[in-house]
Amino acid sequence: MKAYVIQNGEYQLKDVEQPDPESNQVIVRLRTAGLNHRDLMIKNRVGNQEGYYILGSDGAGVIEQVGVKAKHFKVGEEVIINPGLNWYHNSEAPPKDFEIVGVPYNGTFAEYILISEDFIERKPTHLNWQEAGVFALSALTGFRALFTQGxxxxxxxxxxxxxxxxxxxxxxxxxxxxxxxxxxxxxxxxxxxxxxxxxxxxxxxxxxxxxxxxxxxxxxxxxxxxxxxxxxxxxxxxxxxxxxxxxxxxxxxxxxxxxxxxxxxxxxxxxSTMGSKEELQQLIAFSEKHNIKPMLDRGYNLDEIDQAFTYLASQNQLGKLYVNI
Structure with a gap:
């Protein structure tokens, strides 16, 4: 599968091995993904490591395969990726094993993503694919900052x-x-x-x-x-x-x-930072009730993602940048 990665200190689009689901994991065929400022800073974090990391924290797509112990989702369901891993319940701070999708775990700038079914949610009914693909990280960060903390x-x-x-x-x-x-x-x-x-x-x-x-x-x-x-x-x-x-x-x-x-x-x-699975579910319900949608600036194809990174770094955008996959 094609994926946008960082390897040897460089961003690049390359062919990587397509994963298979185990246990309660699912394979999501991604339709769209969203850029965040976090993606720009990953290079400083991982340096010149030989192994590759697939970038991207936000995404939406359709479940294509499920592991033998996956029981909450089925093939064909439309979902969004929860970018915050291992943070299940609202708490004063994230747990020690909290991580964000897209380094150190492979992210959403790819044709497929392998992820536990614990960290996907059904696509909000009021969002189209472009909106759904950029929704979770920014909206969840804002929801916790405004309501839980603020x-x-x-x-x-x-x-x-x-x-x-x-x-x-x-x-x-x-x-x-x-x-x-x-x-x-x-x-x-x-x-x-x-x-x-x-x-x-x-x-x-x-x-x-x-x-x-x-x-x-x-x-x-x-x-x-x-x-x-x-x-x-x-x-x-x-x-x-x-x-x-x-x-x-x-x-x-x-x-x-x-x-x-x-x-x-x-x-x-x-x-404040990000938010829990519990807060994400509250956010989705709140957003559907009040028709909260991301403001979109512009979109790119996966092979144009270098241009997207340059534009994001300019800080001239008004709203979110998305990637069609």
């Missing part, structure tokens, strides 16, 4: 910098679905205008003075994923006693902030 409530105001990313587009839609007010930002005025379809209440420029622009707002919750370049600015607009959830860092991982101002402000800072 505890958003109807009538509260959410501030989420950076409207262009896949996770932020899900968070905005989900927050609006429960009656929250949402404020977001973008460096690009045109992108901010295009993103109005997500339904946020207010958009401001990334380079604007946020304190001045939001002086009349009461920000109950900030969800941060940009990192060092915006964290302190986000904290400055949060109300006293407010909550800030961070799930990523697309800029600097390390920064400093004023500890005295933080404890006098009685702020609450909470980390």
């Amino acid at each position: 505890q958003i409530k109807k009538g509260e105001t959410l501030f989420i910098p950076g409207v262009g990313g896949g996770v932020s587009s899900f968070i905005i839609q989900m927050a609006k679905a429960v009656g929250a007010r949402v404020i977001t930002t973008s460096r690009n005025p045109d992108k901010l205008k295009q993103a109005e379809q997500l339904g946020f209440d207010r958009g401001i420029g990334t380079e604007d003075n946020w304190q001045a622009a939001l002086v009349d707002e009461q920000i109950d919750l900030v969800i941060e994923s940009i990192g060092g370049s915006t964290f302190n600015r986000s904290l400055e607009v949060l109300k006293k006693g407010g909550r800030i959830v961070t799930f990523g860092s697309s800029t600097n991982d390390e920064m400093t902030f004023n500890l005295r101002s933080f404890f006098y402000g009685q702020y609450k800072m909470i980390g």
Whole structure:
């Protein structure tokens, strides 16, 4: 089968052996897959190892084979891949054996994927193949950050910098679905205008003075994923006693902030990452009820995936990139 891999420090499309299912494993013939920023950073993680890893954490397809002990799914069912392995129930943090599909376990940028039936879910009924293929990782990350960790409530105001990313587009839609007010930002005025379809209440420029622009707002919750370049600015607009959830860092991982101002402000800072199988099932039900869909930017074929990586690295996308397989 064809697969997009990293081997000897290089990304490449190559023919690899097609697996067979054992025990409770299934073989899914993938229809679509989704790109995530994680895919860009894998090269730094695995280095120049001779063995290959199939990249990709998000995907959707049709079950083609099942192992002898698989009992929850059957051949022909349409499914999505749960990218979070071994995290079954909602908990304070992932278990020690938590892993993400696509290094160290083979991922979704391939014609087929071998995976335990524990880590697939039936394709959400309201999503087409392109939407289903990019859904799970970003939507689940946003769901946990917003609800499990952020505890958003109807009538509260959410501030989420950076409207262009896949996770932020899900968070905005989900927050609006429960009656929250949402404020977001973008460096690009045109992108901010295009993103109005997500339904946020207010958009401001990334380079604007946020304190001045939001002086009349009461920000109950900030969800941060940009990192060092915006964290302190986000904290400055949060109300006293407010909550800030961070799930990523697309800029600097390390920064400093004023500890005295933080404890006098009685702020609450909470980390978040991905989510459990239990939360994914809750997410699917919530998304079907409220018609939550990913915003799609553009698609590529499997043999064009190098172009997709280049475009993703540019950070010019508005929504998710998908791969037709």
